[in-house]
Amino acid sequence: MEIKGLTFAHNKKTIFKDFSIYLPEHEITCILGNSGVGKTTLLKLLANIHQTYAGRIEGNQKQLSYLFQEPRLLPWKTVFENVEYVLLNKFSKSDRNKRIVDILDQVGLLNEKDAFPHELSGGMRQRVAIARAFVVNPDILLLDEPLQGLDIVKKQEIQQLLLNLWGKHQPTVVYVTHDIEEAIRAGHQIFIFNGQPVFVQFQCFVHTPIIKRNELSHQHYLQAVRTHLMLQMKMANENKMNDIKNMVEQQSKDRKII
Amino acid sequence: MEIKGLTFAHNKKTIFKDFSIYLPEHEITCILGNSGVGKTTLLKLLANIHQTYAGRIEGNQKQLSYLFQEPRLLPWKTVFENVEYVLLNKFSKSDRNKRIVDILDQVGLLNEKDAFPHELSGGMRQRVAIARAFVVNPDILLLDEPLQGLDIVKKQEIQQLLLNLWGKHQPTVVYVTHDIEEAIRAGHQIFIFNGQPVFVQFQCFVHTPIIKRNELSHQHYLQAVRTHLMLQMKMANENKMNDIKNMVEQQSKDRKII
Amino acid sequence: MKGSIFQNDKWLTVAAIVFIVCVWWIASSFYPPIILPSPADTLKKFYELLIAGKLVNELLITIQRVLLAFTISFLIGAILGSLVGKTKNLYLFVKPIITIIQTVPPISWIILAIIWMGLGGGAPIFVVIIATFPIFFFNASEGIKQVSEDLLEMSTIFQVKPQRVLLDVYVPSLWPFISSAITICIGISWKTIVMAELLSSNNGVGAALGLARLQLETAEVLAWTLSIVILGVTCEHIFQYVSDKTRVGKVSKSWKLKG
Amino acid sequence: MKGSIFQNDKWLTVAAIVFIVCVWWIASSFYPPIILPSPADTLKKFYELLIAGKLVNELLITIQRVLLAFTISFLIGAILGSLVGKTKNLYLFVKPIITIIQTVPPISWIILAIIWMGLGGGAPIFVVIIATFPIFFFNASEGIKQVSEDLLEMSTIFQVKPQRVLLDVYVPSLWPFISSAITICIGISWKTIVMAELLSSNNGVGAALGLARLQLETAEVLAWTLSIVILGVTCEHIFQYVSDKTRVGKVSKSWKLKG
Amino acid sequence: KQDGQHEALGNEAEKTSVKQPDEKVNEMEKVKNDKVFTFLAPKSAPVLPALLMADGGAEDISIEVKTWDTIDQLLAQIQGNEADFTAVPLNVAANLHAKGLPIQLIDVNTWGTIFLVTTDTNVTSLADLEGEEIYVSHKSGPPDILLNHFLAEEGINDKVTLYYSTPPEISQMLIAGNIKHAVIPEPALSGVRLQLKDQLVQVVDFQESWHEIYGLDLPQAGIIVNKKFAAENQEAVEQFLQSYQEAIQLMKKDPEKVADLAESTIGMKAPMVKTALNHMMVHSVIASDAKPVIEQYYEILLQSQPEAIGGKLPDEGFYFSK
């Protein structure tokens, strides 16, 4: 997927101005950035929700799936039905049921399948949203802080689920998160957004194959990435926008990519 | 604050059964636990939202403040007005304005003070909720995953804000989180909840004074606590409820507390 | 069957009716029967009309008309309201037209209605439609604005078929508005049909009531009124029952009516 | 001032009115003036009534009555609806009573109304209240169920004073329901007052219209109707204007009416 | 021809059962115009003879009776040309004519239906009502205009207070004792008579008072037809009038039967009809003959409430003549 010369404003607040980014197909791209920088806005643009932009967004015509920053469940439907909602007319009834039961089992909600959203805890609701996003086998998967509200162990389990899913069908994933660990564990490529309008303050490829990221031999390299990211995020928060911009320009001139 | 012999059920799902816990006044108590275990339910019980419980909840009659798991903003009010809403009738108008501007500045939302909630990003909305919870100078502060949706740097800043606030007025804080780091940085005492009905799987006091937790000399001790917590959280997710229960009983017999 | 309809609210409805009857009885003791006959007098007259077969005859005519009018009105009002409510400019254009239609008193419509539809029953049906469809329209168009954009976005992204979105997002969101409009319109329909029949028709409960009134048969007037009220309350209960049975009603109840 | 009221929707309202007038004009060409006078005839009659001062006289009487009735009805209906809507059992008890009150045709109320309130004007006021307050009641009681429990819990915990909760949580949440009820009731009030005055009063637009009708002055009937419609549409616009000016209306518009 | 009809009438009087349709068709062979005419009337005096005619009282003409309750129903049916003969109050007839509808009055058949009644035994004449409140039905209609006329004659028209409402409401309040004096027309008044019996005093019979002043009867209602229809079916109209007049005689002979018929066919209560028949003068006078009487009446209406008859006296073409 590619965005070229994108310009978009919320009311009079320009979020993107002549912004370009390349999101490689069949890879996981993680996006970090300050709160309110424009990450969700980018996902919505990719999902074609905001349609008043200028510029070109290519490659988003396929089967999309979106995990919103809020669960966005139908309050009048049970957990099962909420997941079923996005599958209707897509599979035979028995196939559908099997898939739903499967995914609910994987996110640990099989016992709650007949509960209504208001009877769930926050983390449970988030997991229903995850189940719904994962159940459709999308070509493009847009994730907005998918693991928020989950305990650490479940965070890991569900990230593993995501990676397995990616392993099977290799969808293009755009993964917005605030957690550097998450990004390092899942991203082929990591961006840090900054500024208003948005510019890419930092971009890096993580060269270790995803399945090997737990191996000890790669930890040194990953630690380096982590340190870099931490540093950049600190900078991003320091309000020295111009310094950063200059630096970024310098870097892009030098073609120096970690 | 103290809870004695609490029994509470959501519909037919018993969350607490003869549950007792002591939450020391003027201290920060952190609560960890699986998604859906009953953390939010406990906070709501402390806040007297659920009133159909059996047992005694003592010491919650004072000025309360609650940061909900969802932002719960009034959609028809601006950021400023949303914060003002909980202060009305409490201070003089100029005092009020000063306080609100102050807290909005501290959470980094002064520029957005006239925006409506639907014009904010997820993290910004969370920060409005934080500002609202902090602005009232409560005796008891109930926090449900206060830092969700914020980038790492902002997480630290706002946790610092919380600690400063605590430093000034020393309210009793009950702090629900999924992030062990957060708990270690802020808790005087940390609980891990498990089971249905809930029991305390693990309880520890963190002996390092809060202001010294960044000092190098304490890192070793804190690392030990961290490791313990990680281990316990892993166990909590392993569905070996009985083993754990036995262990906990054994521990409480031994009065062994880390 | 009746038992099951009244099951849940049975006692409260009975209590409400007993309450009304008591008030009526007490009030009737202050006035001569020609002004306000007692419930007993009215029931007696009611029974006489029933035995004579007149009651059932006229009621059947009126029921048919109300059902037809209500259905048309619901369809036009709810659908038009939902469609128009979303488009601001269209709404601003249609709204004054409907206000005008609604503000014109039936008495001004009646001649045209009779000419267009004859004395048979067309005119009352027309008047009932005119009286109720704006209610569906305004409630639907206000309701459609309250449908969560978030859920609609979600549905679009997941390529949920429009008919599912209609059924699973629009209908449940509109439900409180539609349900309130239905409750209101049930009452209004019965009341209006009587006025309309009285003004424009030779048969139906309204015409019978009008005649009774001219002949100073106050007990008969109230007997006809009673039959209309019974119909109204019964309809209300049937609606409530059906609505409770369907998913939307059930959930929106358990979901909101916690108190 | 008029300019400012019509500012936004000005052209669309004008378009709507032009549309209605065209339909009317075309229709009137098919019928003799005694059945359906043309807009021009009606306007002429309207002007005559205006010059004679009769129009203003009767209008003032009717306006007074409607204002009084509308206010009472709004207060009783909205407050009772909000209070009762939250308590399931109370609601189930009150609901059938209101359905009954609403279902009884005005014709059956009228004699009681006249006796209680005389031929002066009390009876029409009473009838308008009976006709409109159930609408406020049902919309308010349905609306009150939709008020977010989450926001109420939040308000309780932060010990926000009840009057602020009312103003800042209940009113905005109820607004779509109340606003829809007001729009509906504006139309209904004007229409009903005419019917009620015609049946029970010596003066007011309704009585004048009734007289014109008996004298087969169809143009005059329509001139009176026109005056009522103008009042109805004007009220609608004033309400819209005021509602847009107030905070709640403004925000609920910007917040929802994105399309 | 007349004899034949009397014979038929005699035969008819002996019949008790309602005729079967096919039977009717057989008898209609006599009528050269074998059309079924529609007779439209309010639920008042003029409809009663027609009921007898429809029930087989007329040999030479066959009619079907429809009723109108409101002025709108009347207008709509006139506009739709749905009735051949239509009974209307005289002021309405003049008004329709003035509004340009092509109608013609063929007869006047109802006279003197308005009364001032009271439940106050102290009141015996109009003069006793000085300073009292009178409830009047039909604001700006004949009851109102005539009452004002008589009050003016008496010289007390600004010494009484008038309230207006509809006959049912006034009747109810009168019976309930809420009010004392009222002006209502028949047959609505009979409802009150039946209920109050002797308590009700008839103070002014408008017919009598009118007669005292002008020496003429007080005409109230008549039958109108379409002008073109009248011109083309002169004979049928005359025949109708003839049969109608005969039906009136029949009605006077057997009020019981008319009352029962009225109850079974158009829902008017039998006792009320019987009582009303005692207080109304019903006899049919062809329009051209009644013209002076009618014009006297119109004159008064025109003076005080021109709109009631459309603002002008009807021209010559309004009155049907043989």
Ligand SMILES: Nc1ncnc2c1ncn2[C@@H]1O[C@H](COP(=O)(O)OP(=O)(O)OP(=O)(O)O)[C@@H](O)[C@H]1O
């Ligand atoms: N209103 C309700 N009705 C029925 N069951 C409920 C309700 N609210 C919560 N529950 C159930 O109670 C249990 C505890 O919920 P709670 O919200 O306390 O969990 P939690 O520990 O806060 O989880 P999380 O970390 O996911 O927020 C859950 O299993 C949930 O399904």
Ligand SMILES: Nc1ncnc2c1ncn2[C@@H]1O[C@H](COP(=O)(O)OP(=O)(O)OP(=O)(O)O)[C@@H](O)[C@H]1O
């Ligand atoms: N509907 C809207 N109207 C006006 N402004 C908006 C709207 N939505 C978002 N914004 C603004 O656009 C900016 C970017 O918002 P966005 O939601 O993309 O942030 P984000 O990067 O996702 O932040 P977070 O991490 O807090 O979710 C914010 O400053 C926000 O105030």
Ligand SMILES: [Mg+2]
């Ligand atoms: Mg976001």
Ligand SMILES: [Mg+2]
């Ligand atoms: Mg929770």
